[in-house]
Amino acid sequence: MKNAETPVFKLILIGGLSSLGSALMAELLKRQHEVIAVVKDLNTLAPRPGLHFKIGGLNSAAQAEQSVAGGSAVVCLLAALAADDFATQLRMSRALVAGMSRTTIRRLVLVGDFSVLDNSEGHSEQQRACADQIVDLLQRSQLHWTLVNTPQQVAGLGIEHFRQTHGTLEPGLAEPLQRLARVAAAMVDTLELKLHHGEHVNFVF
Template sequence: MKNAETPVFKLVLFGAQSSLGSALMVELLSRQHEVTAVVDDLNRHAPRPGLHFKLGGLGDADQAEQGAAGGSAVIALLSALAPGDLAAQGRMSEALVAGLSRTTIRRVLLVGDFDVLDAPGKYTEEERECVDQVVDALQRSPLHWTLINAPQALMDLERMAAGMADMLELDLHRGEHLNFVT
């Protein structure tokens, strides 16, 4: 039973099929938030109370806008949607920023391969430019964003999911780039 005094987020989750996506859904639902997972196949998912599914993706601004419609915040697991492909993650980020600019949604968490911001020497000029364009677009947008480095293989995903839920509930780390450490 939901407590009427507790604010409820309507989270839209891109990349729900990943391990982190599953951990996020469990954490957010346990906190009595509503979750809409944007997926490419509705038949692969079992229903749960508070969990909804919608067809879509981050192919362009229209698709991003339609996927996010009805939400109060968005989490995009870019590294799950395009693992190791900074150019694709950049295009998805740009589509999401453009799509969200047409909505009332202002809070967004982007999880991607943003390590390039911490160690630019390990990346090519093209990879650095992709991430720089994402940061520039976010800084010019009205969004309240947080960039999060993709989790490492041995990371405790449940704790990361709890930390991300805390960020949303407490409105922490706006305009920041974060690493989760265990």
């Protein structure tokens, strides 16, 4: 039974069709939070208790507003939506912030290629410029935001993989499964404990 003192989130997950997204869904459901995954196809994943789907996206502020409606917090995985396309990630971020500003939702965890903010070596000028603009956009907003660096991932991991992160029969998956599960747990801790507002964090395990 869930501790009545622990707040229950109705979390909107955008870009959840990724390994980190699967880890987040598994962790949130384990803690008895409700997850609403924004998808393009309602038949993408099998339904399960606590996990719901809605059609949406970040093509405009209006679409973003509709996508996040009904939630209490938003986690957006930018790299899963537009990998290595930093101009598109910036455009989506603008739509998301504008859409959320039309709602009462204020908590946003934005996951992306933000390591460039710590060290520009090995990153393009475009990536640095887009990351800087995203930070400026958030700082000028009324949102309670956290930026998280995208962790290293292994493609193709689903929720079922994260239900058992030890003793997997698939060679080489134990370490990345456990690492992503720990990152997901740290992100959910950030939401539950109201940590890292207005901060850029990198979860390293």
